[in-house]
Amino acid sequence: MPNVADSLWQHAAERPDAVALRTRDRQLTYRELARRCATFGGTLADAGVTAGDRVLLVAPTVPEFAVAYLGTQLIGAIAITMNTMATVPEIGYVLDDSGAQVAIAWHDAQVATRRAATERQLTFRSLAPGESPETAKPVSAPTPRHRADTAALLYTSGTTGQPKGVELTVGNLIDAARIFAEQFALGPGERFGTGLPLFHIFGQAVCLLPSLHAGGSLSMLAPFAPRAMIDLIRYHRLTVVAGVPTMWNAMLHNNDGYGPEHFDSLRLAASGGAALPSDVLHAFSRRFGCTILEGYGLTETTAVGTFNSAREQRTGSVGTVLPGVSLEIRDLDGHALPADTVGEIFLHGPNIMKGYWHRPDATTDTLADGWLKTGDLGRTDADGYLYIVDRAKDLIIRGGYNVYPAEVENVLYQHPDIIEVAVIGVPDDHYGEEVAAVVATTPGVYLEPTQLRAWAKQRLSAYKVPHRFAFVDHLPKGATGKILKRALDWDSLNHASGHEVR
Structure with a gap:
């Protein structure tokens, strides 16, 4: 029976001295990361958290996020991750809707979380750099779970009505980690890097979990700044980076004096989250001397959907379906459309969410026979490459x-x-x-x-x-x-x- 933290546990046993996480001035080996996660899990257990309980985590892209997130997974609890800029009402809504038992926040972003938790008489814990509570008894092994068990709740933006909690399962997260590790050809010793927020599905399912699945290291930058990201690539000799189009564009406008020869370790940039303008794609590839590949996924699909391949990518396309995923373009009546016809994108596979937390009607509206109605408009060409046209509502x-x-x-x-x-x-x-x-x-x-x-x-x-x-x-x-x-x-x-x- 699996656990989202199984890969961490395995690499800590087999390659304990390999580096797992890096920042500009710190690093954690797999042994150290596993120890801290185990102790953090023990701290949660001491607070009465058990398998299936909900734990709110509000933290930026720092090693302590991974410690708290994976420590939560180790004991079989459900991680709820939120933006560090969330307000007291926003956090309070999620605490109430999810029925969370514990709230955790980064020390520089704790005021709103502490207040919302205190108002509800919930246990609150602050995270500080390098903090590792030694008073709790460490967890001895990952808690066995079922693939269909909920592992994470990520709340949608709520552009229409109140935010909904997307239930991602143990199987969703494990499969996403494996799929992206294979897609990016990650291996032990790989040096991945990102300035993306780990509280977002992109950061978790495309960066953190695949890197740990492969036994590589993840370099973290918070907050993102173009010059700092460029320095991180150079000084950590990153091989893979992940970001969104605005990041690539900002790096292009802050790259004076550098050329491809300064980024000789970098082989791949993974892009998602929004459409990547073709001019930005080509300019970034020329300036940084690496392949930039665009993909498509949603929170509801654990960020898994389609992705371009380094072997063959097509400008303007977000690629073909990832392994195990099926895709259809449908008309307003739900009928499948032929190639080169614009319609709504539907996705199916082991990556699809379990549903919306305590929202059976919303789940029924979005999921039918395992197919997810994305709300995005697109078309496929004769070879199955997907082209996003736009959001239906836009x-x-x-x-x-x-x-x-x-x-x-x-x-x-x-x-x-x-x-x-x-x-x-x-x-x-x-x-x-x-x-x-x-x-x-x-x-x-x-x-x-x-x-x-x-x-x-x-x-x-x-x-x-x-x-x-x-x-x-x-x-x-x-x-x-x-x-x-x-x-x-x-x-x-x-x-x-x-x-x-x-």
């Missing part, structure tokens, strides 16, 4: 024509002075919706809207070209660096810097 219908924001954004990113862009639909009396672009430019550069529209019109059909523009210093982003369109208030933006071009 589709702009301008005068009866469908406009996919991701397509327009991909073109605008080709402009040399555009660093970030989000394309959204705004109400229009004549067309129903009009295409609007919120743009962040290179500092000190002013783009004249009429000229920018003329530039875009050479590359897009007329109905797809934005008529309205707003210019900002930077766009709002979530924990992973993904641009948050739902945080854009067009009325405020239009009042501050809006331009309409006809």
